[in-house]
Amino acid sequence: MSDFFLNIIRPDFNFWIYVILMMIGLWAVIAKRNLIKKLIGLSIFQTAIILFYVSLGVKEGATIPIVEHHSGPGHPLEERTIDPEKYANPVPHVLMLTAIVVGVSTLGVALAVAQSLFNDFGTLEEDEILARLKMDPELNRRSNSSTHV
């Protein structure tokens, strides 16, 4: 039993949890009615994807990707060999830094759009907004024209 657990489930367990987190986020974007909940789900989806990418660069027993820095005479750089297997893979870290940055920027813009919608419709629930649009098509025209200065 413990053999089954340690050899079959444990190595893949991490990937299953990453997929479960991604699907929680995706479900929230589709199924939730409140706009802020949708945005929280989108952020969960995004951080789960970044977690998955960073986990691809992990090496067992490796340290952080900052190489040891010996300065001064007697340590010429050309003679030092760096064993790449001792350091974690830095390429996913670089790509995911940009992803986090872009994610926080789009979160800011999405929250600004949510506030603007609340100003025009008075609610943040998706079904109420759609109902108000159907009832009053003039509201759509008025809210569209208010963004033209």
Place this chain on the structure above:
Amino acid sequence: MIWQFETILLIFLVIAAVISLRVKDLLSASMIFGIYSFLICLLWATMGAVDVAFTEAAVGAGVSAVFFIATVYNTKRRSSD
């Protein structure tokens, strides 16, 4: 890469994500999203991705949660689902 520590962190992460989406008070949802950010920052620190963990700690707690709270303050605090 201690697998016991990472397993516990991952289970807490899933619990935090589910609870953040289920509470009806949007201020609490933003706070629990801040907890989620911190847990994922810890996970990256154990994986050796220290730059990514530093960025997520600064962004998730200092900036992202504050933006959510600012928006919730200016709109409604209660959600219907």
Place this chain on the structure above:
Amino acid sequence: MKCFALFAVFITGGLLLFGTADFPEQGDPHSPPNAGIPGDGVSISHYYLTQTEKDTHVPNVVTAVLADYRGYDTLFETVVIFAAGMAIFAILRVSGEPRKRHRPITDSSINGDHRRIIIGTTCRLLIPVIQLFALYVVAHGHHSPGGGFQGGVILGASFILFALANNLTAALQRFSEKTFMNLACLGILIYAGFGIFCQFLEHNFLDYGVLQKIFHTADPQMARSHSMLGVEIGVAFTVTAIMFAIYANLSSKGELDNGL
């Protein structure tokens, strides 16, 4: 909608789980992302880990790859942050119809309000330390985890803390809208300026080695190290300004009067 959501989620989740069955084990040093495909030469991460110290004299491999080897990407990442700030400005600050002010504007005196003694005093002690730490993070990006983006976010968060502890109006008196818009533009101009300056010296865009003549360093590697610091300072300026700009616009619905 919830049935459709469950159906879509189960199909996508099932396909993804099916795909992860073929993955190499987590932590394997010889997986294709870490060691490359055998017979195809050395992988890019091997090159970065072994050559960064020789090419640029910077021990932090992630900062060196971000600011030097892939500096073009980081330039446009900074432009994306700037564009997000401009988008929020366009959505919230520019409006066709006047909105009625429903909250009274209080005065911006910090010392008069007795409720803010604890928070005000604590922030007065903490904010200089936070800002100093942010500048430390920017300057030590070469040797420890950090760099321009992290330091910029911490510096922006210190201004947000000031706006939360006192009034948004008080924070805007110290860091006005004109200042932060100019600072954001200045950050991108510094970054692109480094690149174009290299072009004036008849080399490629963002090819920092040629700046050895300008900086009078011993070898091109130190010139690359110094240019990386300059470029990170540009990123930090833009990120600070835009983080505070987004908070100021979001918390006051674009009017920049009273915040939270």
